[in-house]
Amino acid sequence: MNPDQFRILVVDLATGKGKVELIDGRSEALGGSGLAAMLFEKYGDVSSPWNDAEQPLILAVGPLTGLFPLMSKTVCAFKSPYHDQYTESHAGGRSALSIRFAGYDALVVRGRAPVLSCLNIGSHHLELRETGFLAGANAIVTGKAMRRMFRDNSGHRSMLRIGQSGEIGCAMACVNVDTYRHFGRLGAGAVMGHKNLKGIVIQGDRDFALPEGRDYPKLFHKVYGMVTHTDMMKKYHNLGTPANLKTLNDIQSLPWRNLQQTSDPAIDGITGERLADEVLLRNGACSGCPVGCIHIGFVRERFDAESNRYMYRQVGYDYEPIFAAGSMLGVTNGFDVLRILDVMEKVCIDSMSGGVALAWATEATEKGLISEKETLVPLAFGDARGYATAALYLGTGVNEFYRQLGQGTLTAARNYGGEDFACVLGQEMAGYATGEVFFAAQSLGFRHSHLDTGGYSYDQKHAEKDVEKAVSFLMDDEPGRCMLNSMVSCLFARGVYSQELLSECLEVAGFSESANNLSNVSEQIRKHRWKLRFASGFKPEEITLPKRFYKLTTWKGKVDADYLNTLRKEYGRRITALVKSSNQE
Ligand code: SF4
Numbered sequence: 372m373n374p375d376q377f378r379i380l381v382v383d384l385a386t387g388k389g390k391v392e393l394i395d396g397r398s399e400a401l402g403g404s405g406l407a408a409m410l411f412e413k414y415g416d417v418s419s420p421w422n423d424a425e426q427p428l429i430l431a432v433g434p435l436t437g438l439f440p441l442m443s444k445t446v447c448a449f450k451s452p453y454h455d456q457y458t459e460s461h462a463g464g465r466s467a468l469s470i471r472f473a474g475y476d477a478l479v480v481r482g483r484a485p486v487l488s489c490l491n492i493g494s495h496h497l498e499l500r501e502t503g504f505l506a507g508a509n510a511i512v513t514g515k516a517m518r519r520m521f522r523d524n525s526g527h528r529s530m531l532r533i534g535q536s537g538e539i540g541c542a543m544a545c546v547n548v549d550t551y552r553h554f555g556r557l558g559a560g561a562v563m564g565h566k567n568l569k570g571i572v573i574q575g576d577r578d579f580a581l582p583e584g585r586d587y588p589k590l591f592h593k594v595y596g597m598v599t600h601t602d603m604m605k606k607y608h609n610l611g612t613p614a615n616l617k618t619l620n621d622i623q624s625l626p627w628r629n630l631q632q633t634s635d636p637a638i639d640g641i642t643g644e645r646l647a648d649e650v651l652l653r654n655g656a657c658s659g660c661p662v663g664c665i666h667i668g669f670v671r672e673r674f675d676a677e678s679n680r681y682m683y684r685q686v687g688y689d690y691e692p693i694f695a696a697g698s699m700l701g702v703t704n705g706f707d708v709l710r711i712l713d714v715m716e717k718v719c720i721d722s723m724s725g726g727v728a729l730a731w732a733t734e735a736t737e738k739g740l741i742s743e744k745e746t747l748v749p750l751a752f753g754d755a756r757g758y759a760t761a762a763l764y765l766g767t768g769v770n771e772f773y774r775q776l777g778q779g780t781l782t783a784a785r786n787y788g789g790e791d792f793a794c795v796l797g798q799e800m801a802g803y804a805t806g807e808v809f810f811a812a813q814s815l816g817f818r819h820s821h822l823d824t825g826g827y828s829y830d831q832k833h834a835e836k837d838v839e840k841a842v843s844f845l846m847d848d849e850p851g852r853c854m855l856n857s858m859v860s861c862l863f864a865r866g867v868y869s870q871e872l873l874s875e876c877l878e879v880a881g882f883s884e885s886a887n888n889l890s891n892v893s894e895q896i897r898k899h900r901w902k903l904r905f906a907s908g909f910k911p912e913e914i915t916l917p918k919r920f921y922k923l924t925t926w927k928g929k930v931d932a933d934y935l936n937t938l939r940k941e942y943g944r945r946i947t948a949l950v951k952s953s954n955q956e
Contacts (some may be wrong), residue, residue: 373397374881377406377476380492381414384566385424385482387499389492391475398884398892402433403859404459405896406477407448408903411457414479417907421450422540422565424483430571431477432467433859434882436659437579439591440598441867443467443657444859445548450907452558452565453542453779453798457903459818460559463657463861464549465575469529472575484567487538491521493574505569509717510534510547517570527575534719536766537564541777543724543765543799547716551655551665551687555721556798556820586879594876597867599661607664607863608654612690613643616698622831622926624805626694628701628752629730630794630919633804640703641693650705652685657861664863665689670709686713694802695726699794700733701752714759718766720777727799728780729761735789745772745787781917791918805830806925808841811938814914815946817900822862824848834927836934842941846949853900854893898953905950911943 375397382389400409407429414427429448436442445466451458470478474494484490484499487506491498500520505513513532521528529549536544537560544560545553554560563569581587598604606614619625620638627635639645650668657665667685674680686709696702696711715722733750735741743749747770748760761773768774776783784793794800796810798819803809805827812826813819821827824845833841851870852862860868868876870889877886885892916939923930 374884377402378474379410379477379479380475380497381479381481382490382492382497383482384480384484384488384490384499384568387484387497389497397434397882398888399895401854401857401885401892401896402436402476403431403444403446404853404856404900405892406431406857407446407459408896408899410477410479411448411903412899414481415450415457417457417903421452421455421562424566425481426450426562428480428559428562428566429477430466430470431859432470433857434885435858435860435876435880436467437471438581438587438880439594439876441660441662441861441864442858443659443861444856445470446856446859447546447554447559449559449562451542452540452561454557454908456907456909458557459856459900460554460556461856461859462546462548462552462554463660464552465527465529465658466531466548466552466573467859468658469527469573469575471579472527472577473573474577474579478573480566480568480571483565487567487569489517489520489570489572490568491572491574493524494577502569506538507535508569510719511717513570514547514550517572521572521574524574524576529573529575530570531563531573532570532719533560533563533568534717534766536718536720536768536777537561539768539774539777540564541720541766541768541774542779543720543728543777545719545721547719551667552657553721555723556818560719582880584879590875590879594867594872595661598864603866604662604863608662610643610647611664611666613646613666613688613693615643615690616693617642617644619803619805620698624803624831624925625698626794626800626802626804627698629699629734629792630800630804630923631734633923633925635698637703638698641697641705641708646688646693646705650688650709655687660861662863668705668709670706670713684713686716688712691802692722692726695723696758699726699730699802700758702755702758703753704755707755711755711758711762714762715766718763720762720766723801724780724799725762725765727794728765728776728783729758731780731784731789731793732761732776734792735784735787738789740788741772745770793917794919795917796920797914803827803830804923804925806927807836807930807935807938808833808845810916810920810930810935811942812845814916815911815939815942817904823852830925830927836931838934838937838941841938842945845942846945850890850893850897853897854889857893857896898949901946901950902953905947911939911946
């Protein structure tokens with residue numbers, strides 16, 4: 372790796388050709404989020420729509436990828452079909468290590484393939500193979516076909532693919548990454564679909580030199596020890612994030628039945644412990660991660676209606692998918708939850724968006740705003756069979772209702788009614804009904820992700836209503852996350868990778884300039900990302916909050932409408948001011 376330059380593979384799908392570009396600016400952009408923003412500035416256009424064929428799909432890794440544990444994420448940047456604004460989605464699997472072992476810091480995919488195709492890249496090859504026979508295939512079938520078609524470098528190979536949802540332009544379409552990870556939110560799958568790209572194979576087919584001297588192995592062992600021999604990461608491997616289900620239910624912060632409740636005794640069916648006892652098959656891990664937080668459960672599937680022969684299907688689960696296909700839909704049996712998630716995996720939709728959308732559709736049915744004429748299958752809280760079928764309809768856009776719902780719950784609600792109870796915080800809510808700070812933070816967040824800020828955590832520790840303190844927390848917390856997202860570290864390791872430790876890692880890896888300037892660079896990256904988001908149409912004052920969020924009761928009591936509105940206003944003002952100051956620099 373050159374400490375000053377990025378090595379980027381730029382692919383034009385229209386011609387099936389690519390070129391390697393060396394781009395200056397590592398000390399200003401680091402990698403990951405910062406690099407993705409820099410590349411969007413160079414190759415994208417904030418004012419053209421997301422489905423302009425020239426808009427890039429960017430996959431970027433960080434300077435420490437392949438050198439230190441848990442530097443396992445890839446940042447996927449694109450203009451989102453959900454709101455037509457610049458955004459990012461993050462995923463691990465083998466993607467980051469494969470890009471690094473192929474010798475690149477980023478892949479930029481532009482143009483549109485003439486027919487449905489798979490892109491296959493490595494350090495010395497680029498191939499665009501026609502895969503018209505995969506049209507309409509789900510993500511699991513597509514993955515199997517791709518593994519047969521692209522056999523080389525299986526241990527160092529990453530496979531990204533879409534299902535039917537991406538092909539039809541569903542704004543909830545995600546990209547499946549190596550089966551158990553996803554570029555989940557904001558519709559990256561539809562961007563691939565629009566580019567006629569069914570899959571991307573990244574072959575990490577070469578080596579790279581490790582830093583010389585004794586400092587690197589010494590520091591590596593120190594970090595490795597921190598993540599494996601201390602309690603810092605244990606919880607992620609053991610029960611994993613599903614442990615949060617009971618914790619949040621206990622403090623009246625778990626969304627139930629389209630957020631009509633925040634706690635329910637029926638939690639016992641879907642706690643992290645119960646899932647581990649009943650449905651857990653094994654743990655998995657992203658490449659380069661010794662923690663292994665990926666929990667993989669199983670469901671039985673009958674071969675056909677008549678036979679008594681079954682096959683077992685493996686389905687990954689985390690806190691968010693369980694909230695979305697479980698409590699939010701009133702489904703309280705682990706196997707039932709996994710059956711719904713299995714369908715979402717196949718059609719390849721973001722489970723959080725899908726679950727929240729179907730929860731809204733259920734309440735809209737109860738209230739008589741829609742009927743089976745639209746939903747085609749009876750929807751009732753707790754009825755897993757109906758939800759599995761509805762998830763298939765949503766992902767395949769089987770009728771006008773599901774096609775509208777696939778563009779976002781609020782899009783459907785504007786047409787059919789029920790905006791008040793559409794649980795949308797900029798995008799379908801993440802599973803944290805913790806209170807005012809989270810609601811303000813997610814609705815105005817850069818990725819509309821709970822990991823954009825620590826708002827959900829702040830709510831759980833602060834009952835006081837101090838707007839200045841809360842907004843300052845959100846603003847001060849963000850650069851550190853930008854720094855980690857530029858490295859690109861798994862955010863579960865944010866307790867391990869302090870700024871000091873990251874500086875040490877950069878120093879021994881040969882990036883001294885970045886190591887000595889991390890605070891400043893992180894702030895610049897934060898500004899750059901927001902600048903692109905605003906330039907592509909983000910207006911904080913236009914984001915509305917459905918009434919449902921004002922009617923909740925959490926552990927802090929009833930949601931305080933004045934506090935929530937003031938928080939939103941002030942947080943929006945501070946982000947806007949940040950962008951203005953950056954424009955003047
Ligand atoms: S902790 Fe989990 S998500 Fe993070 S890198 Fe490891 S396996 Fe991947």
